[in-house]
Amino acid sequence: MTLPDALDALLRDRAARDEPVCLFAYDLAGLRRHVSDVVASLPAPCRMYYAMKANSAGEILAALAPIVAGFEVASGGEIAKVRAADPSAAILFGGPAKTPGEIGAALDADVTRLHVESLLELYRISAAATARGRTVEVLLRVNLAGPFPDATIAMAGRPTQFGIDEADLPAAMAAVTTLPGLRFAGFHLHSLSNNLSAETHLAMLGLYRDTVLAWEKEFGVEVEVLDVGGGIGVDYQDTAHRFDWDAFTRGLTSWVGTLPAHWREIQFECGRYLTAACGTYAVEVLDVKRNHGVAWALVRGGTHHFRLPVSWQHSHPFTVFAVDRWDPEAPRPSVTDDRVTVAGELCTPKDVLARDVPVAAVRAGDVLVFELAGAYGWDISHHDFLSHPHPEHVFLGQGT
Structure with missing residues (x-):
C-alpha cells in the first residue's frame, strides 16, 4: 500500500470513530528512502549524523540507526533515548x-x-x-x-x-x-x-x-x-x-x-531536512464560525501538539480531508470559497496553526492534514498545557 493510500485508510478509519481525529502519522518507509539517498550522495570523508532534537521518537531513531553515521544529542535524556534504540550507535x-x-x-x-x-x-x-x-x-x-x-x-x-x-x-x-x-x-x-x-x-x-x-x-x-x-x-x-x-x-x-x-x-x-517530510499532523474540525468578519475553523488539537507554526510565525500548509459522516440532527457549519483561520482548543489567542488561508470548502467534522510535520512538531510543543489528551502517534511502513 502506498503512503497516500495508507494515510487515506488511516484517516477514514479514525474519522469513523466517536472520538475526534487527532494524530501524527509518520512515513517510516519514506523516511528511510530519503535519508538513504542523502547519505549515499555524500562524498568521502563526509558523514551524516541525525540531530535528534528534530524528532526523538524511538521508532524514528530505530529507522535511522542503520543508515546514519550516528546521532547528535543535546541532553542526557537524548543519550538515553539513543542507547535504547541502538546500544552501539x-x-x-x-x-x-x-x-x-x-x-x-x-x-x-x-x-x-x-x-x-x-x-x-x-x-x-x-x-x-x-x-x-x-x-x-x-x-x-x-x-x-x-x-x-x-x-x-x-x-x-x-x-x-x-x-x-x-x-x-x-x-x-x-x-x-x-x-x-x-x-x-x-x-x-x-x-x-x-x-x-x-x-x-x-x-x-x-x-x-x-x-x-x-x-x-x-x-x-x-x-x-x-x-x-x-x-x-x-x-x-x-x-x-x-x-x-x-x-x-x-x-x-x-x-x-x-x-x-x-x-x-x-x-x-x-535534523529538519531529514525528518520534516515524513510527518503529518491530522486534526478534526470541531466547529466553524465567524467572529468579527473572520471565518474560523476550530480543531481538536493546536500548538500544544504542533507548536512549529506559532514558533516560526507562519501559516502552516494543510489540505482538507472531507468526511461525510455527520449527525443529521445537528447543524453542520461550513465555509465555501473563503479564507479561513485555523485555531486550536487552547484558551489563548496565540493558538493558531494557519491564518487567512483560502479554502474551497471546510466543514465541521472534516479533517485538516498538515504536512511537513515530522520535525520540530510534537517535540517542541507544550504537551500538557490545559491537560488536553495527547494525540495518537502512528508509524506507517515499519516493516518496509
Missing part, C-alpha cells in the same frame, strides 16, 4: 549548558565525541574524564565573527548563547591542548539554521575551510574532524521550493577536494 554530545552530571553520564554512556561550548566546560569535561581514567575526544564549538548568509535562524556571527567567542579561542586552545583527559580533534562551526540556498551553504563551507586552515597555522595543530553543523532548510510556505541537494553535493565534492588529507571526517548533523 555513535553519539555526538552538544548543547550550550551541559551539567556536570550530564557530562559524567555521557562518558559513562561512551559517547563518541563532545562538542565544547566554553572554557569552563573544558575544565568540567577534563575533571570527569580524569576521574574515570579516561581520555575523551572533543571539538571546540566556535561562534565565528561572520558575516553569514541570511537564514531563518542565525546561530553565530552575532551574540548568541552558542559556542566560544572567536576572540576567546586562544585561551580555549591553550586549555584543550594541555588539560588532562582531553584529546583535541577539531572544531564545530554550526552557524545557520533553515538555510534554503545550496549556493550560500557552499559559500559558508568555503569560509569554514579557510578559517580552520588559518587556525591550524596560528595554533600549530592539525584538525582531524570538522563539524559543519546542519542548517539545511525546509520551505514551509512553498512546498515545491526545495533545497537543491543535488547541486549542493556537486559543489560539496569540489569543496572536499580542496581539504587537507588529515581532515579525516566532515560531520553533518541535520
